[in-house]
Amino acid sequence: MNFTISEENYIKSIYHLQQQSGIVNTNSLAAQMHTRAASVTDMLKKLKNKKLLQYERYKGFKLSETGKKVALQVVRKHRLWEFFLVEKLKFDWDKVHAIAEELEHISSDELVQRLDNFLGNPSFDPHGDPIPDKNGRIPTINQQNLTNIPLKKTVTVSSVGNQAPQMLEMLKHYNIALGTQVSVLNKFEFDGSLQIKIFKQNPCIISEQVAKNIFVHYAE
Amino acid sequence: MNFTISEENYIKSIYHLQQQSGIVNTNSLAAQMHTRAASVTDMLKKLKNKKLLQYERYKGFKLSETGKKVALQVVRKHRLWEFFLVEKLKFDWDKVHAIAEELEHISSDELVQRLDNFLGNPSFDPHGDPIPDKNGRIPTINQQNLTNIPLKKTVTVSSVGNQAPQMLEMLKHYNIALGTQVSVLNKFEFDGSLQIKIFKQNPCIISEQVAKNIFVHYAE
DNA sequence: AAATATTTTTAGATTTGTCTAAATTTTAAT
DNA sequence: ATTAAAATTTAGACAAATCTAAAAATATTT
Structure with a gap:
């Protein structure tokens, strides 16, 4: 399945929020995405139709298993590109986030895999965050x-x-x-x-x- | 100034067509972009308003100087990314076009400049096409x-x-x-x-x- | 438990980029 | 120089993603 940039951004934000708090609500997602609650509700309906979300009116929501997989692939791309920008292009680590926000939506799976290999299959990005592997598995560390x-x-x-x-x-x-x-x-x-x-x-x-x-x- | 992905794609296509034939007409651009003549007309109006185009109803059109500069920056990005994909990620040269079509719209100027340096400031892409420099100058070769x-x-x-x-x-x-x-x-x-x-x-x-x-x- | 406040959703509008179908302009042919 | 053909533009509609304002549902307070 293929997703729009907007859909991917919502999925990713939901993923990050539910990592912290289990279930996500409309207002916190709207704040995270710098948008309005009404826009969030609209998108939630779309994501629910695509089976990416467990969502009932007024109750809060979280990603389905499929949704989580999509999120992890976006996170993987984001962190691999950040690693590339810092390690290869010598960007300061505090300057790469915005650029990786764009690069994470490039769709080719083969590109991601080749990039991963080119970078030496790193486990952590320049901020120390773990990079999911191609199956979505996340390396752990005692922190x-x-x-x-x-x-x-x-x-x-x-x-x-x-x-x-x-x-x-x-x-x-x-x-x-x-x-x-x-x-x-x-x-x-x-x-x-x-x-x-x-x-x-x-x-x-x-x-x-x-x-x-x-x-x-x-x-x- | 900033442009949408769609605007950049139109600008780039117009650039390539006018390289061959001087002036461009609606139908040939529609064919090149796999869209309809009516859609082209709509976009032409937008590009004219943004001073990127010399365009009069029913007469054909070509890029203004500003428009040409924008086109050359997109072409530059496309060809640098193609070079990256072939030289660094070891893609076959006939597999990189579609991916570069996406990468060329990543907007950071600093990214482009650092990528250029990282690649050793190449003059030609893997298809042998010249890569414009950051001022839009194109290397020439006797062909x-x-x-x-x-x-x-x-x-x-x-x-x-x-x-x-x-x-x-x-x-x-x-x-x-x-x-x-x-x-x-x-x-x-x-x-x-x-x-x-x-x-x-x-x-x-x-x-x-x-x-x-x-x-x-x-x-x- | 009623009143108030907060959160969420709906209703309806807007923007961007696209489309089809019809109208207009230009070009080519007789 | 008319007429026919081709190219181009307009008019009006649609889908995606957003917005504001108002309504509905839920939560909190007294």
């Missing part, structure tokens, strides 16, 4: 956000929870990227902020809000 | 079709005039690709067909129609 790790332990930044340009700009300022080694020196009870030591840099302090969005992994 | 070169002289295939899959399939069958060395052994007056010798192969005969679509270049 914790920075507020949950023991003091003094050295860990590796593996992804960021919020990819807004403002967040990415901030990380750049702190000199934090994927793969950066970090340890937490101190936790301040007053506002939850953390004093951290970034590899080869002087200790600094980050807010709880930032810390919650920095995911890391470490051995055992 | 002749196979019917116009002296007998026995060894020449190099540099482009093909017709890129229909049927033509490309035929060339593949003959084992002719860009860069292949060829010489013409004999010209048959009866039907204009040519006996040719392809490097490392036995002599064979090609029709005049095929010969006219094989462009070659040679020193002095």
